[in-house]
Amino acid sequence: MKQLWPRGRTHIAAVIGYPIEHSVSPQMQNAAFVDLGIDWCYVPFSVHPDNLPEAVQGMVALGIKGFNATIPHKQALLSLVDELTPAARAIGAVNTVAIRPEGLLGHNTDAEGFWAALLEAGYIPGKRRALVLGAGGASRAIVYALLSQGYQVRIANRTTARAEELAETMRSVNSQVSVEAIPLATETLDSASKGVDLIVHCTSMGMHPKEGTTVWPEDLAFPTEAFLFDLVYNPTETRLMQQARSVGAQVSNGLGMLVHQGAAAFELWTGRRPNVKRMYEACCSAMEAAK
DSSP: OOOOOOOTTOEEEEEEESSOTTOOHHHHHHHHHHHHTOSEEEEEEEOOGGGHHHHHHHHHHTTOOEEEEOTTOTTGGGGTSSEEOHHHHHHTOOOEEEEETTEEEEEOOHHHHHHHHHHHTTOOOOSOEEEEEOOSHHHHHHHHHHHHTTOEEEEEESSHHHHHHHHHHHHHHOTTOEEEEEEOSHHHHHHHTTTOSEEEEOSSTTOTTOTTOOSSOTTSOOOTTOEEEESOOSSSSOHHHHHHHTTTOOEEOSHHHHHHHHHHHHHHHHSSOOOHHHHHHHHHHHHHHTO
16 A cells, blocks of 8 residues: 655544553554545644643644544533534533534544444344443443443443433433443342343453453353453453353454444545454554554
8 A cells, every 4th residue: 555645735634632642543544544545644642631622723723624532532522512413412422523614513433333343243132231331431422322222221330320420311312211320349240230132341440551450250250141342452352351251252342443433433524434444454553563
């Protein structure tokens, strides 16, 4: 593939976060631009939360076409865009912004990225009963995606009040959804995991540099019939995934969600569908090089 270098007419996209050094999105998106041979370039910017409004204004002034946002900017962007997609409004977070002449469109591609990755990993919807571990920022898009697909969802979190707050947020969007908050404890996980066909892990446990840690109690057997989707992708095999594999359960890490949410953002900005396989390869190469 021919390497493209930025020029005066090159379209620029970006990712902002604080910190941002760990992100493999630049390698992923730039590989997709090169693969299609389009004159785009994707760059990372470290933006302190106090400087977010000025950074957004600066990107508009510089003619940047769009950007992604990661921790800690997703919720703060809600008030800094001109329009929100229904998904971004319901989830309560923006991870993708398209900068257009008529204003800034705030979108959230995490929910569609999650669902696409889940199906790609071989999951077949069955009973549509899910257990979500964690109630932080990552959980919002997951719960929204599952409820949109007609799932009964239980959210387990160490601080139950936070899980209840997320559940109530989803009920305010649609009062007909089935969502419940429970404590993340051995006894409640034991009962809540019975009969579920999907468990989604949304905490930072097991993520680099916390390899070897797990949110699932070591003395509690993982349900064999549940598919585990672990949002962690670094390392590619977490202790939680090992626990699930040990009883024969199907598992997937979160790399597919990263790629598919990025592909959705790519298409929003460019109007072109990227080569998802090439994006996977770029992510894997970037993570291998970072070891």
